[in-house]
Amino acid sequence: MSDVTRSSETLLEVVDLRTFINTRQGVLKAVDGASFTVRRGETVGLVGESGSGKTMTCLSVMRLLPVASAEIVAGEVWFDGKNLLEASEAEMRRVRGRDIALIMQDALAALSPVLSIGEQVGEPLRHHFSYSAADVRRRVIEVLDAVKIPRPSERLGEYPHQFSGGMRQRIVAAMGLGTSPSLMLADEPTTALDVTIQAQFIMLIREVQESTGMSVLWVTHDLGVVAQTCDRVNVMYAGRVVESGEVRRILKKPLHPYTIALMESVPSIGTKREKLYQIPGQAPDLRNLGAGCPFYARCPARMDICENEFPSATDDGAGGFVHCWAVSQ
Amino acid sequence: MTSPILEARGLVKHFTLSAGMLGTGATVRAVDGVSFSVEPGKTLAIVGESGSGKTTTARLVLLLEEPTGGSIHYQGERVSIDGDREVLKRYRRSVQAVFQDPYSSLSPRMRVKDIIAEPLRIHNDMSGSELEDRVAELLEEVGVSPGRAKNYPHQFSGGQAQRIAIARALALRPQLIVLDEPVSALDMSIRAQILNLLVGLQARFGLSYLLISHDLSMVEHMSHDVGVMYAGQLVELTDAERLYSDPQHPYTEALLAAVPSLDPDVPLGNIVGGEVANPANLPTGCRFHPRCPLRTEVGSPPICETSDPVTAKVQKDSSRLCACHFRGSERTGTDQNGPERSGSVHQV
Numbered sequence: 001m002s003d004v005t006r007s008s009e010t011l012l013e014v015v016d017l018r019t020f021i022n023t024r025q026g027v028l029k030a031v032d033g034a035s036f037t038v039r040r041g042e043t044v045g046l047v048g049e050s051g052s053g054k055t056m057t058c059l060s061v062m063r064l065l066p067v068a069s070a071e072i073v074a075g076e077v078w079f080d081g082k083n084l085l086e087a088s089e090a091e092m093r094r095v096r097g098r099d100i101a102l103i104m105q106d107a108l109a110a111l112s113p114v115l116s117i118g119e120q121v122g123e124p125l126r127h128h129f130s131y132s133a134a135d136v137r138r139r140v141i142e143v144l145d146a147v148k149i150p151r152p153s154e155r156l157g158e159y160p161h162q163f164s165g166g167m168r169q170r171i172v173a174a175m176g177l178g179t180s181p182s183l184m185l186a187d188e189p190t191t192a193l194d195v196t197i198q199a200q201f202i203m204l205i206r207e208v209q210e211s212t213g214m215s216v217l218w219v220t221h222d223l224g225v226v227a228q229t230c231d232r233v234n235v236m237y238a239g240r241v242v243e244s245g246e247v248r249r250i251l252k253k254p255l256h257p258y259t260i261a262l263m264e265s266v267p268s269i270g271t272k273r274e275k276l277y278q279i280p281g282q283a284p285d286l287r288n289l290g291a292g293c294p295f296y297a298r299c300p301a302r303m304d305i306c307e308n309e310f311p312s313a314t315d316d317g318a319g320g321f322v323h324c325w326a327v328s329q
Numbered sequence: 330m331t332s333p334i335l336e337a338r339g340l341v342k343h344f345t346l347s348a349g350m351l352g353t354g355a356t357v358r359a360v361d362g363v364s365f366s367v368e369p370g371k372t373l374a375i376v377g378e379s380g381s382g383k384t385t386t387a388r389l390v391l392l393l394e395e396p397t398g399g400s401i402h403y404q405g406e407r408v409s410i411d412g413d414r415e416v417l418k419r420y421r422r423s424v425q426a427v428f429q430d431p432y433s434s435l436s437p438r439m440r441v442k443d444i445i446a447e448p449l450r451i452h453n454d455m456s457g458s459e460l461e462d463r464v465a466e467l468l469e470e471v472g473v474s475p476g477r478a479k480n481y482p483h484q485f486s487g488g489q490a491q492r493i494a495i496a497r498a499l500a501l502r503p504q505l506i507v508l509d510e511p512v513s514a515l516d517m518s519i520r521a522q523i524l525n526l527l528v529g530l531q532a533r534f535g536l537s538y539l540l541i542s543h544d545l546s547m548v549e550h551m552s553h554d555v556g557v558m559y560a561g562q563l564v565e566l567t568d569a570e571r572l573y574s575d576p577q578h579p580y581t582e583a584l585l586a587a588v589p590s591l592d593p594d595v596p597l598g599n600i601v602g603g604e605v606a607n608p609a610n611l612p613t614g615c616r617f618h619p620r621c622p623l624r625t626e627v628g629s630p631p632i633c634e635t636s637d638p639v640t641a642k643v644q645k646d647s648s649r650l651c652a653c654h655f656r657g658s659e660r661t662g663t664d665q666n667g668p669e670r671s672g673s674v675h676q677v
Contacts, residue, residue, distance in 0.1 A: 164604045165379070198587065202589070221516070224588065224591055227590060228590070248594070262517060266520075266521075267547050267551075269545060269546050269573060270573070273550070278518075282486050282488065
């Protein structure tokens, strides 16, 4: 699939996505106008805190919304030239797990305890391709080997509980990688891992990308993981992408007051600070968002206009953008 | 030098796996000879990955587990679950804990005011308006509006609930608080609020903290001294500044190298392979030797497989330690298999 002439093309483009959840207390705007792109071969970060809409964005792209009351109410999800929001369910079944892989934080929950890892890693292959049993087995061994499971041909009959946490997450990655997807949605894949195991996983995904040209949308709340994995970053707050840009620009010269505040509030090795910057208050109630900027109440740079009107995007001069009145004025 | 407020001497905790499903009846050496001391008004952090024994160490200090060996000394007096009742009572008042998840450490069926009042009723016989005033005062100290004392824990956000857990820990004016991953369950923007609160309370009340965490960046920010645990043992123990600027033990180096830097131009360091040692089936000799890059560098000498550097290098002064045959200058152990000084490493 990795055609050199198309390598800089956009693979995924999410335009003004809105995913709402109907609750008894009103409509919860989980994703409220998110827009971003992922190019071929690129790793793009989706950063935010819980409730910022990162996971719902991923699930909306896959059209795998968790509850019956959740609904994609507007937007477009262009993947490889096709708007997935207009695709039929049958078409989506072909995309899921073949062209787009999804790996989640909790490996133990993603794996069935009663099936061997060989069966689970082989499942998407049997589902999507007309492989013979021998072909499936050969590919499963190949993929398990690629994710560095030792002695894969001996161990593919074993069950998830027989593996350590780090190995389980690599097995989950193997489930996604077997079909050589062009895009992997990785939702906090290392959050449950120890730091040395996380580093191994980051290097592993990087190796896979180098050999296959796969794109990754890496969802995380950890700015260090972003710095070490991503080419570009989207910062989400209250269901919107409030800032987007090249990773160095975002981490070294953040423009949005929320991004700046996050950078200042995180302890970082080697930069001893007397006091961490603390963002006052809490994230807003997503059932009660006003027309203004959702960060207004906590923002140190707020102005009157911010309360009532959400700013349009300002170009950062380097291919990114930021939604902030303080920057645009 | 002041005398430590808390001392752990050679703490050991072994669990025996039931000979059921796993069939072995194997011994899990969760904590295996851990010694440290907490100085008054200071923070000692114990860092390690899952399975390193850091939480079991905290539970031993809190007397929630009975040690298989070793002892705990508080202000010079030995404390134990079946020890002197009066000493034990004093200890339980002076040593409090804050755990990771406030929603599971706070009773969901008690109002906040009752949660905070409970220790005051039990230990101080407080009641009536005196009790109410004290609860309000405590809530103010941690930044929660006393007007919300009638609410239940689930009506608060994670950060607010953790503040309530801290207020409960402060109720008896303790001298030492064990903080077991106090911000790991909280959102990024809330963590700084809680960390600043803890630092402020320490300065205000002269509190000592025993901080248990896997987060090396947070530990650097919070701690005066740091102990690094691996597979049930402390492999390095020193002051925070030295640990971060000049780590001695190869495992400490590996841990620090694996922490992703916020600067994209500072790549991950040398990544150690392999998995954390299984405490039910530990490697012989140095427990880190199967993963150790330094061992390979010095030509895989047999001593790493045969001799446990933690036992070989036990020191009188437990304030500084590096349990490696080839690192750390303060060798006091006499191990005839090992080189005399770390300087001879390169000749091996």
